[in-house]
Amino acid sequence: MKISGAQILFKALAMEGVEVIFGYPGGAVIGIYDEMTRQNIRHILVRHEQGAIHAADGYARASGKVGVCLATSGPGATNTVTGIANAYLDSIPVVILTGQVPTALIGTDAFQEVDITGITRPCTKHNFLVRNVSDVGRITRDAFAIARSGRPGPVLIDLPKDIMQMELEEADVNFNGEYNCEEEPVDRSQINRAVEMIREARKPVIFSGGGVVMGGASAELRELARITGAPVTSSLMGLGAFNASSPLWMGMPGMHGTYCANMAFSHCDLIIGVGVRFDDRVTSKVDLFAPNARIIHIDIDPVSIDKIIKTSLAIVAGAKSALSAINAELAEYSPSSHVSIWQEQVLKWKREKPLSYKKSEAIKPQFVVEKLYEVSRGEAIIATEVGQNQMWGAQFYHYKKPNTFITSGGLGTMGFGLPAAIGAQVARPDAIVVDLAGDGSIQMNIQELATAVQNNIPVKIAILNNNFLGMVRQWQEIFYQKRYSHTDLLGNPDFVKIAEAYGAKGLRASKVEEVEMIIKEAFATEGVVVMEFIVDREEGVYPMVKPGSPLTDMDLGPMAPEEDSRAEIGDDPSTRSFN
Amino acid sequence: MDERENVISILVNNKPDVLARISGTLSGRGFNIESISANITKDPNKTKIILTTIGNKTTLAKILKQIAKLVDIITVEDLTGRKAVRREMFLVRFNWQLEGRKEKIAALVEKKKWKLLCANDDTCIVEITGENGLAEVMALTDLGMEDFTRTGVVAIEKA
Ligand SMILES: Cc1ncc(C[n+]2csc(CCOP(=O)(O)OP(=O)(O)O)c2C)c(N)n1
Numbered sequence: 159m160k161i162s163g164a165q166i167l168f169k170a171l172a173m174e175g176v177e178v179i180f181g182y183p184g185g186a187v188i189g190i191y192d193e194m195t196r197q198n199i200r201h202i203l204v205r206h207e208q209g210a211i212h213a214a215d216g217y218a219r220a221s222g223k224v225g226v227c228l229a230t231s232g233p234g235a236t237n238t239v240t241g242i243a244n245a246y247l248d249s250i251p252v253v254i255l256t257g258q259v260p261t262a263l264i265g266t267d268a269f270q271e272v273d274i275t276g277i278t279r280p281c282t283k284h285n286f287l288v289r290n291v292s293d294v295g296r297i298t299r300d301a302f303a304i305a306r307s308g309r310p311g312p313v314l315i316d317l318p319k320d321i322m323q324m325e326l327e328e329a330d331v332n333f334n335g336e337y338n339c340e341e342e343p344v345d346r347s348q349i350n351r352a353v354e355m356i357r358e359a360r361k362p363v364i365f366s367g368g369g370v371v372m373g374g375a376s377a378e379l380r381e382l383a384r385i386t387g388a389p390v391t392s393s394l395m396g397l398g399a400f401n402a403s404s405p406l407w408m409g410m411p412g413m414h415g416t417y418c419a420n421m422a423f424s425h426c427d428l429i430i431g432v433g434v435r436f437d438d439r440v441t442s443k444v445d446l447f448a449p450n451a452r453i454i455h456i457d458i459d460p461v462s463i464d465k466i467i468k469t470s471l472a473i474v475a476g477a478k479s480a481l482s483a484i485n486a487e488l489a490e491y492s493p494s495s496h497v498s499i500w501q502e503q504v505l506k507w508k509r510e511k512p513l514s515y516k517k518s519e520a521i522k523p524q525f526v527v528e529k530l531y532e533v534s535r536g537e538a539i540i541a542t543e544v545g546q547n548q549m550w551g552a553q554f555y556h557y558k559k560p561n562t563f564i565t566s567g568g569l570g571t572m573g574f575g576l577p578a579a580i581g582a583q584v585a586r587p588d589a590i591v592v593d594l595a596g597d598g599s600i601q602m603n604i605q606e607l608a609t610a611v612q613n614n615i616p617v618k619i620a621i622l623n624n625n626f627l628g629m630v631r632q633w634q635e636i637f638y639q640k641r642y643s644h645t646d647l648l649g650n651p652d653f654v655k656i657a658e659a660y661g662a663k664g665l666r667a668s669k670v671e672e673v674e675m676i677i678k679e680a681f682a683t684e685g686v687v688v689m690e691f692i693v694d695r696e697e698g699v700y701p702m703v704k705p706g707s708p709l710t711d712m713d714l715g716p717m718a719p720e721e722d723s724r725a726e727i728g729d730d731p732s733t734r735s736f737n
Numbered sequence: 738m739d740e741r742e743n744v745i746s747i748l749v750n751n752k753p754d755v756l757a758r759i760s761g762t763l764s765g766r767g768f769n770i771e772s773i774s775a776n777i778t779k780d781p782n783k784t785k786i787i788l789t790t791i792g793n794k795t796t797l798a799k800i801l802k803q804i805a806k807l808v809d810i811i812t813v814e815d816l817t818g819r820k821a822v823r824r825e826m827f828l829v830r831f832n833w834q835l836e837g838r839k840e841k842i843a844a845l846v847e848k849k850k851w852k853l854l855c856a857n858d859d860t861c862i863v864e865i866t867g868e869n870g871l872a873e874v875m876a877l878t879d880l881g882m883e884d885f886t887r888t889g890v891v892a893i894e895k896a
Contacts, residue, residue: 275754279761284808287753304808337808461802 163291163322164193166331167255170298171199173333176226178202178217178584179255180210184230185270186257189322202584202613205605207234209577211241212603214252216578219564220539221585222374224251224305231257232270235316236277240571242312243281247568248395249368251310253301254282260320261289275316283311291324292332300335307339309459310372341458344475344483351471352430352454353487359428359452360496361503362388365411368395368567369433369457370477375399376560378481379432385485387493389504391419393434394552397563402556403536408504409513412440413703414549417511420701420709422504423448432456433477436466438705446708456480513553513701516716520694521670523547523622526677527554530592530620533677538590539564539582543575543599545629547622549699551594573602579617580610590618590681597623597650607660610686618680619688621653624695632698657688668692742771743797744816744823744892747786750809751777758807759786766800768792772825774889783811789890816892823892827865827874832881834859841880 161169167190171179178200183191194201204210207229214225229238235256245252259268275285284304286297294317301313356362364386370379376399383390383406390400391408400407409416411423423429429451434440436455441447444467452470455463456477463472473480515524527550530538540555541564542548548565557563564582566574579593593600600621610617622628627645634642657664663683665676673691680687700715749755756775763770768790775786790797797815805813816823833839842861846853852864860883865874874885 276757279754279758280765459806461799461806465799 159328160325161328161331162193162325163294163317164190166291166294166326167298167317167322168193168197168199169331170295170333171226173299174224174302176224179226179228180204180213180217180581181228181255182207182210182230182234184234184257186231186259186319187228187234187317189319190228190255190257190317202580202609202615204577204609206603207237208241208573209580209603209606209609211238211252211254212244212571212574212577213581213584213606213609214254215241215245215248215250215574216541216564216581217585218245218250218252218581219372219578220561220582222372222561223585224253224302225581226253226255228255229257230270231259231274232272235274236272239277239281240569242278242314244566244569244571244574245312246281246283248566249310249372250312251305251372252312253305254312254314256314256316258287258316258318261318262320264318275314278314281312282314285314285316287316288318288321291321291326292330294321295331295333296335299333300337303335303337303339308341309369341476341479344479345473346483348471348473349480349483349487352473352484355428355452355454355471356386356430356484356488357491359388360494361426361500362386362428362430362497363422363426363451364388364390365392365423365429365431365434366390366396366399367393367432367434370396370399371433371560373433373458373477374560375433375477375481378478378485381485382430382481382488385488385491387497387501388430389422389501391415391422393437393440393567394565395567396434397552398557399560401558403558405505406501408508410552411709412437413442413705414553414699414701415440415703415709416508416513416553417701417712417714418504418507420703420712421507423451424708424710425503426451426500429453430456431469432481433458435462438466441466441709442703443706443708511714515697515700518694519670521667521673521691523624523691523693523697524550524554525670526620526622526673526691526693527551527594529674529677530594531555533674533681534590534592538562538592539579539586541565541575541579541582541591541593543593543595544570544572545596545599545627546624546632546697546699547594547596547599547628549629550622553699572599575599576603576617576619577606577609579619580606580615583615583617593617593619595619595621596628597621597625597647597653598627600653604656607657607662607686607688611661614685616683616685616687618686620677621688621690622693623650623653623690624693624697625650626695628697629699631696635696635698636702653688653690657686660686662686662688664688664690666690666692740791740793741817742789742791743794744821744890745788745790745801746814746816746892746894747788747804748778748811749784749786750811751782751784752809755784755807755809756786758809759788759804762804762807763790763800766796766803768797768800772887772889774891787889787891814894816894820895821892822895823868823890824866825868825870825890826888827870827885828854829863829865829874829877829885830883831861831863831877832859832883833861835881838881845880
């Protein structure tokens with residue numbers, strides 16, 4: 159029996175348990191699409207290849223499985239690059255299948271030829287150009303193993319058109335990967351040292367990140383907090399791994415973090431950092447970060463360790479295995495009275511200055527997020543776009559479970575939210591999935607409304623419409639004396655009509671009383687819904703730690719006691735960047 | 738910043754683009770490769786790459802961690818300052834038409850244990866192997882040194 163390259167590909171995908179592919183056809187992959195008609199696999203036709211890669215990414219984040227996308231050669235492949243970089247920076251396991259011109263034409267600037275393995279080398283964990291049909295099975299298996307093992311990441315397989323058509327004796331096909339991707343066992347002596355440090359600590363803090371979410375270590379994290387009584391904070395990528403309704407929860411730290419989390423970092427004597435990379439958005443001024451603390455840093459990637467902050471103890475291991483080893487050693491431990499005094503202090507900070515905003519006549523964007531939380535009872539999956547909407551989504555929705563907050567943390571890709579929400583909804587068909595959007599970001603991949611409608615993927619889009627590129631406007635307000643250079647989006651389309659034109663339901667709230675009403679209506683609707691909230695145009699995200707300041711230097715915004723504290727101008731604006 | 742020359746030894750799977758991955762990792766972080774030599778090892782599926790790069794030690798240590806993480810890398814070692822033997826080879830072309838040059842060059846070849854590889858009336862080509870031969874070769878301009886090519890550094894640790 160003969161078997162073609164395309165058939166081998168689908169066999170390997172089946173072995174990996176792939177149920178769905180997000181893709182877009184074209185000349186170089188027409189053979190793969192033809193074979194698909196004979197295969198039992200779900201394919202979701204997107205409207206732009208960037209949508210395909212973000213959807214695969216959102217699917218991976220919501221399910222913990224590897225997401226898969228498929229694009230044609232040339233422009234199809236290059237359209238996925240932003241999404242590949244996005245998955246790379248957030249360590250998300252995705253496999254990208256791209257078509258390539260026939261092997262004989264490679265290197266001739268053939269029609270729709272680009273060197274996609276060359277282009278994506280710095281933003282993939284690994285990539286492959288398949289040169290022989292006999293390699294298709296092995297490479298596909300390796301790609302999945304590499305994508306999901308260690309620190310996960312995107313892996314691209316470039317598939318020349320002729321290789322997909324070539325045939326091979328079925329008996330000669332090899333589906334065994336070449337790479338050994340097993341995790342090394344945890345170093346016991348380091349675990350013992352960590353346990354000692356935890357026992358010695360009087361003011362411990364747990365800081366968890368995306369590594370706990372994607373590493374499936376949420377239960378172990380909760381157990382560590384229960385045993386040690388250490389208050390918990392999570393990076394943007396880590397939200398959801400710890401239950402935000404726990405009394406030990408402090409909220410997110412860093413630039414737009416809570417007063418409580420930033421104070422705790424600044425006063426604690428031990429940070430147990432797990433699956434985090436101590437990003438500069440979290441540490442702010444590095445030399446003044448956690449001045450009194452010893453730091454245990456657990457991360458599967460040795461590159462993350464000692465990259466930004468100097469650790470006292472580094473444990474290179476997966477979050478799950480390291481935390482369960484530590485928990486087992488701590489089984490008999492009960493925290494000292496010092497820890498309860500510390501917990502009280504933390505609670506005091508939490509009560510003293512909770513996240514807040516000034517209520518007004520106009521709809522406050524934070525109020526919308528609070529209502530989304532209330533109406534969904536905290537059970538929704540929230541995908542975000544980038545900007546203020548993203549920060550409010552991190553602050554005012556309280557996540558109880560891992561894989562429920564889906565956001566572009568590392569790259570900060572506007573246009574990520576809608577396709578990612580589509581991917582998440584495919585992974586979790588019964589969940590309410592919301593894309594929390596800004597009016598700027600939603601227009602970067604708005605065409606994916608058609609994907610959602612055509613495939614009955616009932617995502618709910620909540621646009622916080624401030625008719626501004628809000629986050630940039632906020633920086634212009636604070637650091638550039640309100641010179642709003644090209645951040646005004648008053649030419650926005652009518653989003654309700656847009657929704658209707660795509661065959662979705664469109665709802666608008668322009669008064670405070672309408673907010674809850676339309677959210678309820680949207681959640682009760684079976685199909686795709688776009689909710690537009692006309693919000694207070696110049697609302698800002700607070701607290702805010704200016705770049706280069708220590709974490710204790712928080713501007714708490716309009717609710718702060720000294721109202722004018724944010725008028726002063728900070729350091730050199732040229733050294734700052736947006737998320 | 739204390740810049741210095743670093744000698745790095747990398748053992749890799751012999752895959753088509755492994756060199757591109759390594760050089761991309763270095764250049765993406767601002768490091769220039771000064772010299773490179775690569776060839777298969779006792780095991781033909783593996784390639785050993787020796788490269789030299791100038792830069793700050795701590796920055797380089799971070800880059801090496803990054804390189805070690807690449808999928809086809811087996812080991813990465815920093816040989817700088819270690820007990821290793823290092824050599825590089827120059828092929829030098831002289832124009833020896835001028836009166837007296839032939840004799841001078843021949844004498845040097847003899848004395849310095851260079852190798853005369855080929856010669857005609859106008860020019861000759863000499864092989865010079867040494868630990869750090871650039872200054873020595875540059876000083877040969879007065880003797881009619883026209884051009885040279887140079888291998889990368891090769892190095893191997895002493896036991
Ligand atoms: C693709 C891309 N382009 C530009 C930026 C820079 N940027 C960061 S936030 C932002 C404004 C986002 O505006 P909007 O989507 O309306 O959200 P808001 O901040 O108003 O909630 C911009 C332009 C980016 N992050 N991504």
